[in-house]
Amino acid sequence: MGIFLILFPDEHHQQIQSTNDFNPISKKKPINFNLFPPSFSLPSSLKRTNSANLLYKAQSIISICALLLFTILLLFTISTLPPTTTTTTTADAASRRQLNRISSSGSSPHALQGMGTLYRRGTRxxxxxxxAHAVESLTPHEFKLFLRLLHWSGATSRSDLLFVFPSKSNVFDRAIREENDYFMKLVDQYNSKFTNTTQSNGHSSASISSFKPTHFVQKNSSKSKHTREPIWGRRTRSNLSEEYGGAESLQLTYGSVVGFDVEELDPENSLSGFLDHIPMSLRRWACYPMILRRIRRNFKRITLVDMKQVVLLDDPFDRIRGAxxxxxxxxxxxxxxKHGRRNTNKSQRTVTPTIIIGGDRGVRRxxxxxxxxxxxxxxxxxRRNTATESALFNQLAGNPFLQHKVKLIVSNESVSELSSSTSKSNHAMVKRGAANVDVNYILMKLICSFPLESAVYSDCYSYVAH
Structure with a gap:
């Protein structure tokens, strides 16, 4: 009815005027809404012209509406078309990796719920x-070595890596990005050099490199296409997985690398009212409840490790799978x-908190x-400032109440001391706290003893024997 009132205003005005003329109750003079005097009448030719104009206007309005509807449908169709797919090649994969490196050099996104830093988002x-937590005395070189050995061991192919720092540090940020780049270069160089060398002279991979990228390669089956996305960072429409060697049936798989500082995980410094001096070895225990509760049910197994004391040469979870x-x-x-004396009482063995491996529920408890x-x-x-982390942890381990909450299993083996004969195949983890051994030199010499690693890592030139 509103459309007819707009298209035929004269007839509507005439109806109102006629109604007011025959209204016996109204005392006021009716208002004449007509533009022409009462005695004036339009010729029949003009009425036909007015009807034709109104019909033309109606047709124009209908045409405009149809055009707008067609335009909206066309834009909607174009926006829903799938992107053009191209065949993935080695050059394309390298270009994507280079793009990721360039983007990672800028401001990094948050890791989880507006906290932390996402250095690398995993493929699944x-x-x-x-x-891994960093104590105040951890040097950037020791930190880089820990991360390099962790990538080298293949542990990051099945694990996410979370750092807890005493404070924000640009030095550690740069070290993480550099080691991530080294990792991608190591995979590329291994794929090209090892394949060509094996085909030409038949040398085994052990003589060229101790790095095994097969840990990071999985078949791109229909099952892998429906794997869950990482919880870190924003959700994406597709994973950041990359083709390996240009083969469409294989793809790289690796975990995420994220970092948090203690002010994010323990903003109120929970232990400040109980201790005068709070070292990072104690404050880290106040950080775990917040982060471990937020990621509960996302991980089955968790390892807590002190990067200053222990380096990992193999996957730490291999010994507890199935527990x-x-x-x-x-x-x-x-x-x-222990005070320079041997502990002959096996029931009172001294346990170390430098590395703890267990199920998600047990580690949280x-x-x-x-x-x-x-x-x-x-x-x-x-006892306000006299207790140390090692003493407190052993005191807790001897408490019978702990066994009701956690199934604590004390391993018979201890974390081995680092020596000049240490190799990747001898130990899964090595303690680098010996004061009479140049720990960094031995580990770097171990890595740089292989031709592939010495070609990828730019700081290997001083460790390679001439």
């Missing part, structure tokens, strides 16, 4: 998580570390109990 969701989610494995300290033990001990008289 992992079941294992390595949480229950409440199980927690800890290692013992060398028997001569252990972290909560350790935080409670720190607070309880600090409230005792004259």
């Amino acid at each position: 969701a992992m079941n294992d998580l390595i949480v 229950t989610t409440e199980s927690v494995f800890v290692t013992t300290q060398p028997s001569n570390e 252990l972290a909560d109990l350790m935080l409670t033990e720190i607070v309880r001990t600090s409230m005792q008289k004259n």
Whole structure:
């Protein structure tokens, strides 16, 4: 009815005027809405012209509406068309990797719920998580070496890596990005050099490199296309997986690398009211409850490791696969570390908190109990600043109440000391706390002893024997 009132305003005005003329109740003079005087009448030819104009206007309005509808449908169709697919080649994969490196040099996105830094988003969701914390005395060179050995060991092919820093550090940020680039170069160089060398002279891969990129390669089957995305960073429509060697049936798979500082995980400094001096070795236990609760049910196994004390030469989760989610494995300290004397009582073995491996539920419960033990001990008289992390952890390990919450398993083996004869195949983890050994030199010499690694890592030139 509104359309007819707009198209035929004269007839509507005439109806209102006629109604008012015959209204006996109205005392006011009716208002004449007509533009012409009452005695004036339009000729029949003019009425036909007016009808034709109105019909033309109606047709124009209908045409405009149809045109707008067609335009909207056309734009919607174009926007929903799938992108053009091209055959993936080695050059395309290298270009994407280079683009990722350039984008990573700028401001990094948040890792989780507006916190942390996402250094590298993995190709899929992992079941294992390595949480490595940095103490105040950790040097950038020691940190780079830890991360390099972790990539080299193949552990990051099945695990996400989470760093906990005492504070924000641009030096550590640059080190993470550099080692991520080295990792991608190592995969590329291995694929090209090892393939060509094997075909030409038949040398084995062990003589060329100790790095095995097969850990990072999986078949691109229909099952892998429906794998879960990583929880870190923003969700994407497709994973960041890249083709390996141009073969469409294979793709790289690796975990995410993220970092948090203690001010994000423990903004109120929970232990400040109980201890005068809070080292990073103790404050990290106040950081675990927040981050481990937020990622609960996303990981099956978790490792807590001190980067200053321990380096990983193999996947730490290989020894606990198949264990229950409440199980927690800890290692013992060398028997001569306790006040320089050997501990002959095996029931009172000294365990070390430098590396803890276990199921998700067991590690979370252990972290909560350790935080409670720190607070309880600090409230005792004259114990405010005397307790150390190792003493508190052994005190907790000997508490019978712990066994009701956590299935603590003390391994018979201890973390081995680093020596000049250390090799990747001898030990899964090595302690680098010996004061009479140049730890960094031995580890770097171990890595740079292979031709491929010495060609990729730019700092190997001083460790290669001439």
